[in-house]
Amino acid sequence: MAIGDVFEVTTGSCSDLYYVDTGMYDVEEYGSVYLLDDERPALVDTGIGTNYERILDLLDHAGVAPEDLAVIAVTHVHLDHAGGAGLLAEVCPNAEVYVHERGAPHLLDPTRLWEGTKAAVGEQIDFYTEPEPVSEDRLTTLTDGDEIDLGTHSLLAHHAPGHAPHQMAFEDPANDAVFTADAAGIYTPSTDEVHVTSPPPQFDLEQALTDVEMLADLDPETLLYAHFGPAPTADRLETYAERLDSWVADVAAVREDAESDEAVIEHFQTTLETPAVWSDVKARAEIGMNVRGVLRYLDAE
Numbered sequence: 001m002a003i004g005d006v007f008e009v010t011t012g013s014c015s016d017l018y019y020v021d022t023g024m025y026d027v028e029e030y031g032s033v034y035l036l037d038d039e040r041p042a043l044v045d046t047g048i049g050t051n052y053e054r055i056l057d058l059l060d061h062a063g064v065a066p067e068d069l070a071v072i073a074v075t076h077v078h079l080d081h082a083g084g085a086g087l088l089a090e091v092c093p094n095a096e097v098y099v100h101e102r103g104a105p106h107l108l109d110p111t112r113l114w115e116g117t118k119a120a121v122g123e124q125i126d127f128y129t130e131p132e133p134v135s136e137d138r139l140t141t142l143t144d145g146d147e148i149d150l151g152t153h154s155l156l157a158h159h160a161p162g163h164a165p166h167q168m169a170f171e172d173p174a175n176d177a178v179f180t181a182d183a184a185g186i187y188t189p190s191t192d193e194v195h196v197t198s199p200p201p202q203f204d205l206e207q208a209l210t211d212v213e214m215l216a217d218l219d220p221e222t223l224l225y226a227h228f229g230p231a232p233t234a235d236r237l238e239t240y241a242e243r244l245d246s247w248v249a250d251v252a253a254v255r256e257d258a259e260s261d262e263a264v265i266e267h268f269q270t271t272l273e274t275p276a277v278w279s280d281v282k283a284r285a286e287i288g289m290n291v292r293g294v295l296r297y298l299d300a301e
Helices: 053-062 085-091 104-108 111-127 205-218 236-257 261-271 280-300
Strands: 006-008 017-021 032-036 042-044 071-073 096-100 139-142 147-149 154-159 168-172 177-179 186-188 193-195 222-225 229-232
Touching (some): 085 096, 096 104, 193 236, 236 261, 261 280
Parallel strands (some): 042 071, 071 096, 177 222
Antiparallel strands (some): 017 032, 154 168, 168 177
């Protein structure tokens, strides 16, 4: 497995499904974009925009010409998921971009999103490309329960606002699978571990746990992680709920005795183990971002 590699998903009952390792943040096993090859071919998510030609390689691998792509389904507008939407819409002229109604203004005019991302991700912004807008005539808004018909497959939208108010998970009933966005955490195949994600400014623990319960109620055979790749559902959702709870409790406990919030961040950056496949720069930034998200959540309680 390496950056730029394209894989066919054969987990569980999945068919007609491929994904590419986009090399997000210049590391393996972090950013995946999926392609459902159907009568109306569909991408799920777009990556950060940097090296978006790797997504074009995904299309080429499946034999889908850019002009034949019909759907770009964005799980939410955080730029690690939607940063390439405008760029891909330009090179895939017949693709309609689908996004939750609360995220649509940020794709039409990504100025505020770009500034907010710089504040949220800190030094990681060096890995990003400033997003291009999506034109209004190419944008379709979704809300909970909406369906995108692809032919044999469909994408059913399930609102999952614990990570962000504009987040949706997409269920693919034909594959008995769910594209989890960030609602089920971050998965690393090489270690078979699920890690928490709790970025600022809109992480909400109670709602995030509700989102995990919603995914569990769908009872999918396969989870299709945006970060990273497919995995059998097994007990991963239950495990993630437990880790979310303990993660927030751990941050709160360390904060009680810390001199400052920066000291809390430093504590976890120096003590928390991260997958070896992530670089030290990525791991440190990831931890810092997730701690800041929890601290903000605690302040808002």
